[in-house]
Amino acid sequence: MSNKKSGAPLHSQGQAFRAFANAPFLRKLRNAFGGSPILSPKILRFFSACIFLFLLFFLFLRFSPYPALTSLKNRNVSTRIYDAGGKILQILPLENGLRREFVPLEEIPSFIQEIFIESEDKKFYAHHGIDFAAITRAFFQNASQGRTVSGASTITMQLARIISPSQKRNILVKIRESIDALRLEARLSKKEILELYLNNLPFGFNTEGVASAARNFFSKEIKNLNEVESACLAVIVRRPSLYNPLTNPENCARAAFELMQDSGHSLEEFEKTARSAHSFRYPFHAPHFVRYLSNLENSPLRKKADLSTSLILEVQEKAEDLLSTALERYAENRLSNGAILICDTKSGEILTWLGSGDFFDREHDGQVDGVLSLQQPGSSMKPFLYALALESGFSPNSILPDIPMEFGFEKLYLPQNFNNRFNGPVRLRVALASSLNIPAVYLLNEISIEKYKKKLMEIGFASLEKADPGLSLALGGAEVSLFEMVQAFSLFARDGLFRPLYGINDEKMKKKAELPKKYKKGSSGYKEIPVFDMNTARLICDILSDKEERALGFGFSQTFTTPFPAMFKTGTANQYQNITALASTPQYTVGVWMGNFSGETVIGKTGSSIPAKIARDLLLFLQGNKGEPFKKPAQFKKERICSLSGKLAGENCPDTVKEYIAVSGNADSRAKCDWHTKSGTTYPAEYTTWFHLKNRSGIVDDKGSPLKIISPRRGSVFYYDLSIRPDQQKLVVEASGGSEEAARFFVDGRFFCESRRPFIAQVPIERGEEKISVQCGNESTEIVILVK
Known part of the structure; x- marks a missing residue:
């Protein structure tokens, strides 16, 4: 006959029980009790069943799914954001303004832990989640009084209630909390339970956890609380509305004194402490910077209790003062906003991030971030073009034409200098230092827009990916961000090495800093990427810090004067709606933008000297009177x-x-x-038109260059004006070079006229393709245009 459950014969089970009952240690035990049997098979089966059920229950407590606990452990916390020196920038609120700071148990003073244990659960370290003695005592006390006068919830049970809150308070809820308390004890150590409890305790008034409570009620960090203040916190959790020291200091003091009556502190001390409680004014520094950090991929905000940043609060506040002063001074010029970004040139650390003049200024869109918003930078983009030119065969002494020129075909582009002057032949150094427009467009036309745009993408100008501004790209005609400008400008003082800007003092986060799409991150994180040759970068630094050559465009302005080597580049968009200044030394790089987020133009020509002065003052604030020199180009x-x-x-x-x-x-x-x-000065033939604009000394070497039609350009498109008689439809054609003093003009192979130097003629045009040719001696040249 078999046991249906186990499948083993009954006589076999009996033999096993008899063998166990006759074990030596049991025989000795029976002899000690006069030889009477101690364990019969029935008793053994009973105890085995009990042990099995106990193990089963323990396994349930230890390993059964408890998603609510996982959720509590992973819940967001109020991140404390610090500047580089440990000063708090912000403590982020959670939903509905709730503050819940996390502090590891070892950073909570032991006397604070003891006070909360004394207040809530004296036998915390002695029980396993349920204090049966306290339950028995509370039962009889409440029964004798006919009402609830005593509770028996342990700290573990209170934590279970925090994990799985319930509005109802009945026997079933109590049983569930008791089981959950046992589950917690089976899974966590006492220290882990106490840490979770102290960091999630609800104190009311949008405050959870002892760290936030210490700050909210006593304006202190948890480590700076004394015993009396800690006792006040311990009683608040019993009933926040009754014992809040901000509204009921007397009730709070009396309850805390009763809790700590053996501590040696008088009631007067507790009353004085409770009355001194005051709400904490949470700091709100660098709001745009904090928002930028929160929008980073894999942002650590709300996931980390403490976040150290590279920002320097002292410099941030100096930038705020300088910008607000300038905006107040030029308010009548409709200059309503600005932004400032400062980085450490060598490391790429962000030191200051000021997104607007006033974050709370709704009238002027103060919450828009001027560091990240896209604006036309004007001439402040030119250094990148000139750097590419140096790597494309040009040199600092290359001569660039600053003369009337036209570019394009159907849509002609005729750039002008900001002072409406033409300077003739200018050296590349002078053209960049004085920010001349026509030489810059000439360079871009020579290099190609595609090549320049590709280089800009390499150095972080992701906003240009879909931009198509044409040749105006040379003059900053496409919209980019101040962040991109500062990030790219800083590479010149770093020998042409691109380094992404970052704001978090954390090695893992540094490795996650954004690189342009072209570059892949290695296992060691990001690295410096050489995007310009070392000598190219050093030449740009030398040119933009050259006070003498800057004089043609800016005079000897004190705005760019510093007691240490510094490079400057400014830019002004059309109608002065955006004015930008970049400044850099081997130590720091500063970018300042000013204008209007609404797109309104600035009244009057305020000029880029305003942001340039702010940039200079910030460099002086950072460096004093000392600074490193720029490195000289090698070879x-x-x-x-x-x-x-x-x-x-x-x-x-x-x-x-x-x-x-x-x-x-x-x-x-x-x-x-x-x-x-x-005998005098002789200019190349290409400067003929410029030469004859004014009475200049010298001559033009017209015969020193090949014959060339200067205007119009080959492939140009013109439109037939129906309001003008056909015999008056004419086009001005200009040529230069050649070996003779006279030139003959032809239209579609037909001779039209002859002209002596300078070679200029008004030729007739008709709709369709027109071939215009010029002959000088044995040389000839032609172009084809289209008339619609």
Whole structure:
């Protein structure tokens, strides 16, 4: 006959029980009790069943799903955000303004832990989640009084209630809390339970956890509380509305004194402490910066209790003062807003992030972040174009034409300088330092828009990915952010190495700093990417810190004067709605934007000197009177050149300057000036129109260059004006070069006229394609245009 449950024969089970009953230790035990049997098979089965049920219950407590506990452990906390020096920038609120700060148990003073245990659960370390003695005592006390006068909830049961809150308070809820308390004890250590309890205790008034309570009621960090203040906190949790020291200091003091009556502190001390309680004014520094951190991919905000940033509050406040002063001064000019970004040049750490003049200024869109919003930067973009030009065969002494020029075809682009002047031949150094427009457009046309845009994408200008501004890109005609500008501008003082800006002092977060899409992050995190040659970057630094060559465009302005080497670049968008300034030293890089988020134009020509002055003052604040020099370019040597031709100075050159010349340069870079002779100055033929705009000394070497039609450009598109008689439909054609003094003009192969120098003629045009040709001696050239 078999046991249906186990499938084992009954006589086998009996033998097993008899073998166990006759074990040596049991025989000795029976002898001690006079030889009577102790464990019969029935008793053994009973105890086995009990042990099995106990183990089963323990396994349930230990391993059964408890998602509410997991949820509590993973719930968001109020992140404390610090600046680089440990000063609090913000303590982030959670939903509905709730503050819940987390502090590890070892950072909560032991006497505070003891006070809460004394107040809520004296036998916390002695029981396993349920205090049966307290339950028995509470039962008889409440029964004798006919009402609830005593509770028996342990700290573990209170934590269970926090984990799974319920509006009802009945026997079933109590049983569930008791079981959950046992589950907690089976899964967590006492320290873990106490840590969760103290950090999630509800104190009312949008406050949870002892750390937030210490700050909210006594304006202190938890580590700075004394015993009396801690006792006041311990009684608040019993009934927040009754014992809140902010509204009921007497009730709070009396209850805390009763809790700590053996501590040696008098009732007067408790009353004085309760009356001194006052609400904490939460700091609200750098709101746009904090928002930027919260929007980062895998942002640590609300997931970390403490977050250390690279921001320096002292510098942030200085930037706020300078910007608000400038906005107040120029308010009548409709200059209503601004933004400032400062980074450490060497490391890329963000030191200051000021998104607007006033975050709470709704009238002027103060919550819009001027560091990240897209604006036209104007000429402040030019350094990147000139750096690419240096890497495309140009040099600091290359001569660029600053003359009337037209670019484009159907849509002609005729750039103008900000002062409406043409300076003729200018050296590349002068063109960049003085921020001349026409040479910049000329360079972009020579290099190509595609090549320049590709380089800008490499150095972090992601906002340009879909932009198509044409040649106006040379003058900052596309919208970019101040963040992108500062990030890219800082690479010049770093020998052309691109480094992404970051704001969190955390090695893991540094590795997650955003790189342009072209670069892949390695296992060691981001690294510096060489996007410009070292000598290119050093030449740009030298040019933009050159006070002498800046004079053509800006005079000898004190705005750019610092007691240490510093490079500046400013920019002004059309109608002055955006004015920008960038400044950099080997230590710091500053970007300042001013204007209006609404797009309104500024009244009057306030100019980019306003943000430039702020940038300079910030560098002075950061560096005082000291600073590192910019590094000199290697394989370059300063030699004396002609200031007009850019070639090595000759004996007839009236004005010379020193310039960096490549030691291993080609023959052209080592050629001596041939513009100046004993008989006077001779300009190349391409400067003919410019030369004749005014009475200038010297001559134009018209015969020194090949015959070329200067205007219009090949492929240009014109429109037939129906309001003008056909015989008056004419087009001005201009040519230069050639070996003779006269040139013949042809339209579609038919001779039209002859012109002596300068070669200019008004030729007739008709609708359709027109072929215009010019012949000079044995040379000829032609272009084809379209008339619609």
